[in-house]
Amino acid sequence: MKLRRLSYQSTTLAVKELLLDDCNFVVGRNGSGKSRLLTLLDNLVGLLNNTLRIHHVGRWELEFVTNDDQPFVYTFAIKGGDVAISAEKIMYEGRQVLFRHKDSNVSILNNLTGKQEIFQVPLDKLTILAVRDVKKFPALELLADCANHSFGFRFANISPYGNFADSEYELLTRLPAIPTLFKQLSEDSKQGIVHQLQSLDYPIIDIGYQKSLGRDVIRFKLKDQVYLQLPDKMSQGAVRATALLIFLEYLTTVKKGHLVVIDDLCEGLDYERAKLFGKMIFDLAKRTGIQLLATTNDRNLINVVDLDNIIVVESIGEQIVTYSRAQNPEAYEHFVYTGLSNFDFFTTGYFKEMV
């Protein structure tokens, strides 16, 4: 399933309508709400995966589209006081397949019998965490599967002096550390990553896994060198690019990711590499069918992606307002003729034209 719309409302934060396509580049000035949006997505996936206790009061509305183009709408609300799920509903294929009543009973449509079944779901649990049956309740499986296969990566957190550990880079559904992911890749995948790094003009001829002083590390072999080097001998950009390529290769060949969120994509890469790498990630997402959401303020990256995939974010008080092609097609269509770059689309405020 792909997430197409997200709305959230609480007393401290509101996202009116974030509309998503298959590839999405979220841009905005510092303080515009990009990080809060990522935290929101992180919390959402945590709630759905049961890795986060319900505590933030608020109302969520999520609209997905399934692989066979069916709409899937999931709404739920968490109330204050005794923090609990106060509302929950799924509409799928035009039918209400789940509804949580005020008395905490949840009625779920049995796909085999066509009849509603009633369950007593704990007040502090979402229904997908309490009731599962692949054949009876396929809608719940779709939702759980989507959450389990949503991953995130904090590009700027990767450092040549770090541990490539999951705690450093991860968002959404957690994965092991990068070296562990690397170990699980096929030889073809590993060679593919080396070729991708070479196309970015990094003089890397091989990458390998090694245990060093109790740590799992990725090592790099450069042209004219005999031995594999530790990452602290490499540039920050090379290490970040390598880590993300390993992460994405794992998600496309081993784990089969649905949604990938990348924070600060291309941060720390030089002008030419930001353009090439950004395009590489964009093309990979298109080719593999992964839904991509990347945040960036990198001018070079913003200028190389398709304007239609750019979502501009700004904060107005406690509200995060988003501007996308779906919401303002005239501005996006008209901007093409101005001769300006994508970066100007957001720095000049053009994204608000004709709204």
Added chain:
Amino acid sequence: MAHKALFVEGQTERIFVEDLILKTHQYTNLTLEGLRLVGNTYNNERTSYPDDYPTCGKAASHYLVVDVGNDERVKSVILARQEGIWDEGYQQIIGLRDMYSEAYEKAFDQSNLGKKLSKRTVDLGVVSKFLKEGNSFTPADHPSAGTCHLSFAIMELETWFLAMPDVLSKALGLDVNEVNDIIQSNTDQTFDEFDYQFVHPADILDKIYGKAGKSYGKKESQVKSIVSHIRQEDYENLYLTGVSASFCAFYELLFDL
């Protein structure tokens, strides 16, 4: 006489414009500086005329020609750098880029959704929108702000080379009739204006190169070879005959005609 700053989309444009300026001025009473932007900084690819510029100071007619490295950066770079340009005393900023670009292709597809207009045909509606919107500049809040203009070579600068078949014949050692035949045989447009005959004039130029057993790849050496065969009179005639409307518009802007 004025100080003008030109921001051009690439190497071909920079070589052509520097040559046009120097020859039109007959290499006298002017100074010229050519630079290349990589990212947001100038690299060390610098040209200057005369050789002792900047020591000799700017002449009454001075030109700065900057290669910005991408068609979609020309206007953005102008907007980003105009304050500095006005600070340095320039009176006019001129941008030059090809009409043909990814943005044009995208606009073409948007505009012709469901229609049967072939991509080998120039879409006049799309071109006119680019001409109108591209030249829309919000005036800078600067006490010495001059004027900004964005010129387009329609559809690419290579159209201007095709409009000078004599030059191409000399540069490639071909008979001018051969060159003309190739140009004529590769237009299936019905427009009267020369500029609109070719969506990709660089492809036509490649066919002409093919006649000479070579291929055209916009290489620096190739562009320099072509312009080395252009005389000042060739530029003048290209303007006076009005064969290429986009060249004429650029020429008038550059030389205040």
